[in-house]
Amino acid sequence: MTDQAVDVGGAAAQCGPAGPEPSGRQFFGRRRELKELREDVERAGLDTLSGRKSPRARVLLIAGRPGSGRTALAEELVRLLADDYPDGVLRARLTEPGGAPVPTERVARDLLDLLDVPVPPGGDGDELGGLVREALAARRALLLLDDAADAEQVDPLLPENADCLVVATARGPLTGIPDVRPCVLGGLDPKSAVAFLEEFAGSVRITVDPLAAANLAEECGAQPAALALVGGWLRDRPQSAVADVTKRLRALPEDGGVLTARLPAADRPLVHAFRLVYEGLPGPTARLLRLLSLAPAGLADAQTASALAGCSVSAAQNTLDDFVAYGLLAVAGEPHERPAQYVVPGWLAPLLGRLAEAADRPAELQLARARMLERTVRLLQSCRAVTEPDGSPARKKLAGLPRALRFPTAPLAAEWLRTRRPALLAAARLAVEDGELDTLARRLVAALVRALAAHRGTAAAAPDLYGLHQLVLDVAERRELPREQAAALLNLGDLDAEAGRTRDALVRYRAALDAGRAAGDPYATGRAMESVGGAHQELGDWTRAADWYGRALAQRLARGERADETRLHGRLGAVLTYAGRYGEALRSWRAAVAGFRRLGDLPGQARALSEVARVQEYAGRPEESLRTCREAVEWARQAGDLRLQAALQLRLADTLDRLGDPAGARQHRGAAERLLEPAREGAAPAYEIRSASAKD
Structure with a gap:
């Protein structure tokens, strides 16, 4: 039921x-x-x-x-x-x-x-x-x-x-x-059992021969699932009498092969009713029913059934609707919704699995599973592509797909992803557990990660993404793919760090470093070293953080990666400031200023100069700090960044307060207030340049 x-x-x-x-x-x-x-x-x-x-x-x-x-x-x-x-x-x-x-x-x-x-x-x-x-x-x-x-x-x-x-x-x-x-629970009471049978078989034959209907209900053990099956069988055969079904059930041999092996007596009515229905199905229909045992999480739709059986989507849809009439499947959600999703009942899934193993060759089952996963990959690619701008390569590729694999709008794609999410996650798990379809499994996981990120955002999808990255790691370790192993470990480490599990993240990052070195992947190696430094920084171990940032910086310098060099100079300067090593911190921040200048990044240059001013103040050089902060204000002005200018003006005011010049401090706060007026009228508030030093 x-x-x-x-x-x-x-x-x-x-x-x-x-x-x-x-x-x-x-x-x-x-x-x-x-x-x-x-x-x-x-x-x-x-x-x-x-x-x-x-x-x-x-x-x-x-x-x-x-x-x-x-x-x-x-x-x-x-x-x-x-x-x-x-x-x-x-x-x-x-x-x-x-x-x-x-x-x-x-x-x-x-x-x-x-x-x-x-x-x-x-x-x-x-x-x-x-x-x-x-x-x-x-x-x-x-x-x-x-x-x-x-x-x-x-x-x-x-x-x-x-x-x-x-x-x-x-x-x-x-x-x-x-x-x-x-x-x-046992069986239904006799009156309810007959009424339930009538719901599936129709009222005419039940009303004409109520005694036969009662006998049939008793033969089914008054079990709802068995009654639904024989009722569906009767509905499909309007010429058959109710008494005929009872005779057929009693005539079924006890030796039913894989279905009746070690069958408990309490399960016999349901299994016999299923045999009655299954043995009356045409060959292709029976095969599709068996293949539904491969449906992830017991959920299937017309696309899944079409891929499993290798038939058209419309033919698969009609067959699934017939299965619902037989009582073999239930409709998920509202019956009128399209495309509909169907649930394989818990009692049916083991029977279908046994039939598939007995009737279909392993290679055929593997091919059906591969077709289903490939169809899922293409649907996920289409689901993500519809979020891309018109004219993009992804949208052009989407236009070339068959109509059945395209989503007309992004909201429809998002709704499909939401309703199919349990089945999609289950498909990814089953593909990885299979062990023989690793290439397809990797493509499926990658497509699912991109679709979830595109429609839900990485923050909202993080719990699902964590499990998917773990699946990628499982495949990479099994196939000895160090490059993919490093990427998965880095992603897992980032999610651990965001969840506050910094020590777990540190373990992931160190493992990613080993995998990156084994793969000879300079990007993964550099990224892992920087992440190890970031984990030590989060743990308050400034010395180790500075050491790892230094190693990552050396690699970036050797490869001439200017933007990464500049960023790492800044990160190194921050932890050196925390550690109280102001001379080294000043050298790092000045190197960051020079890097931003070479990159033509005026706002970045102004922010780095602000940090230079901060370190100078900590080092007991307030006059130099004041000059540097004014220089930073000038660069922010040239960059046309009003919010940055306001933040730096507030920094100047704080410095002047500490130098004993309250009049000058008020002047700069007034300038900041004037700069902030446009932001207050509509935009986001101004931010302050801070390195979160413990000395603040």
Whole structure:
């Protein structure tokens, strides 16, 4: 049975690897279970009975086998309770379609994204789980955790707030979580089972022969997924009687090959119903269904299906819609939305995987996977290219693509990227884990990084980019590609540094330096040395920072890279100032002034002169500092930078105050005020030239 959509603030709130929320049909049955679950919400917990206030959210557990309708029941409960939780409903799926548990950090990251809480890139499960609990501590929210593998997945996400409620679904008990309220599902009641069958098969044959319909529901174990399958089979065969389906199911041999090997008795109705549908599909259609086992995160659309099967996009779209009618797939989001996205149910994915391994050669599966990844790369390239200016090389290349691979506008491309993000990230992970498609994997990750940066910005996309750079590093290490290894380590180091993990960043930068040297890459080597210096500077180790900046500077001088030389002279001058080595700092800043002069960068020259003045003042030479600062003001005036002039005038005023000339200081502050007038009327405020010295 499919999930029910629940709106929060006018939009469905959904997170987790399962991607967008599947749209629902009418809910059937489970009235007794719903009543018990709602009563459990109000029932006192063990802490309350003992006289203590509950320190955590109440947990309601809906346990049942895949296909029993546990997610649908959870969604119906959420729909009924949503009004009691004004801070909204949050959803997360905790198990991949193949059965692997989703890492806590990935689930927590998506929950934090829904809560509009900044996510530190590279955070581990403990850190991000703590942020989720902290964010929910002051909220009254409802958290739906679907398909939990065990209590260890649920526990880190439980809000430490009794005003929140957690609804979890799982195959069995969540041992280890206290005071869990379990609701174990069997089949639907007979009346609801027949009504559910009628929803898929149509009303005429069910009404004509209600006894046969009841027998068919019993043969299906009254399991919603099995009833949906046989109902879809009947809808597709209007000449078949309901009793015929029951006979066909009973006639199926117990030896069904890979589908029935070591099959538990409780799973037989669902597997037999699936065999009935699958064995009646035409060959190409059955093959496409099997290949959906390769869909990343169990999410597919017409483009994915087209690439997997090697057919047209329109043919793939029609086939996917037929699968929905059969009850094999659910539609993600609203059914009328196009292009639609489809969800492979958790019970179906393992069956399709077994069928694909048995019916298709490994080379065919690998080719289908490669076609899918190549199509994804081209879509991502198109998604990024639409953000480029008209007439750019990227836009010209975009115009040459087939219409099905083009995005007409940037907003449509951004929306596609947003809705497909879980599947795209999963595709990148699966491509890297495959190990045999590394070239495609590298192209896919690179295209995804560029598309995310173009549409979301590097800061907003940093949590996703961190994982993608880690994937690049995995491939580079496996393939012994030191140049790419160095680039990935530098990117990861930068993200660690931005997240405040300076020591972790330092380790990354040192590893990048080794990889850059192994690759003979002067850019990576120089960049790594400068970054090591920056990490030591952030840690307050001025001596080591100066040493590493000096090494990076020596390399830039040897290569004649003027702009980088000038920048490094400035960085070296700053840490030497912090270290109190004013003579060396003055030499570095004067070298930076000369470098900016050669580059024709007048604002840069003025800023560097301002720093020279600062160091002169620290060194006890105020008159020289005053002269240098006036020279800096003149260069800023020649550059026509009013904001820079104002900042330097304020610097002059501070210096004159320290020299005991308050009248001169007032004069320069007045000049700064006049320069700042245009900025106050509309633009950003003026900035001050500062090197953040501890002596300030």
